[in-house]
Amino acid sequence: MNRGLRLLGAAALAAGLAGVSPAPAAQPLTWEQALERAPGQTLYWNAWAGDERVNAYIAWVGARLEELHGVELVHVKLTDTAEAVGRVLAETAAGKTEGGSVDLVWLNGENFATMKDNGLLYGPFVEALPNFALVDTRNKPTTLVDFTVPTDGLEAPWGMAKLNFVYDSARVEETPASVRGLAEWAAAHPGRFTYPAPPDFLGSTFLKQALIELTEDADLLQRPVEDDAQFEAATAPLWAYLETLHPQLWRGGRLFPASGPAQLQLLDDGELDIAVSFYPSEAQSLIDNGRLPESARVFLLEEGTIGNTHFVAIPFNAQAKAAAMVAANFLMSPEAQARKQDPRHWGDDTVLALDRLDPAQRALFEAIPAGPATLPPDRLGPVLLEPHPSWMTRIEAEWARRYGA
16 A cells, blocks of 8 residues: 555545535435335445454445345455545545445544535434444443544444554563553663554554553543643653664564554464454464464553553445445344454444343353463453543654654
8 A cells, every 4th residue: 555645644634624514414215114115235345454354354344234134245455544534535526425435434533524524424323223222322321432533333343443452472471561661661671562553543553652651641532632832841751762662673673563463463472462453352363363472461551551442433435325324223233242252253332231142142252262372351450441532643744754664
């Protein structure tokens, strides 16, 4: 993929929207209308495709949608969600307010904020979906708030994640307890840690984690960036930290893995001792699939790590809105959520409230196997809230200016 496109980002996309006005929103379909119109539709789901397990899961979803609703799912594989946002933007600029090429998009963060702010999303549609009643919106509030931005029924939750670290317990006896401690560990073990290059979401999340711990006023990050001076002052500790950390990284910080899977491959190959992950069950999943050593384990930082919910949304000009709605509903079903939480398939935490499920549905989750690298819920630690999306777009741009090739 062209590096210029990878670095386009939501800020540049938003700038391109100046003077572009989507058509007035149509009344969203009812659930009954969606069920009636979905059969026979082809659903183009634009979703990140950087992990074999994710791709296999989406393929399974496609097979189930064909069986249940007569919907054909086509996985439009992305390396960056900005590709799909840019496609909707281009269609909007060309006046294509119907028959768009993106029917469903895996979305969150700055890309959601951009599309919401500029009227590029269909809905609200989520409360019309029957399975949304099973979502644990009380104890999992990020199912309703995406990087501080209320979802307002414009995107449906389908999974939860939390920053964690995978390490090889055969080589690491004591794990760091903080971001500063991680830098100290890296200095004592040069070349044995790294993180993916932003704008890969995992690398960007590591930068946000460091910023939350290092900045003087973390509450400031819950509000939009006001101006350059505020950004520079708040992020100065982050850049100072990276200047110290980078020389101690794999390849001396001159080269970064392109993705989370590429980084974890380095751990499997014995080139790293600690790597970054966003799914606490990912380590066990990779062990089960022969892609990490049996000695791989997971640790989190004492003061908490960033956690969020990821969503699917429907662009305002989607061709197959009915199919998109039945797909979003299926993704929140106990069947789909249990398979997604199973580390043999993905290992992503459910958005559902298990006490709202019937015995047969709860049994799907109770049957999920656990392994030695699986942490119980009481050891996952506090969840830190994502910063406002405006911080991330600026951080990614500044990281690219300082460290990008």
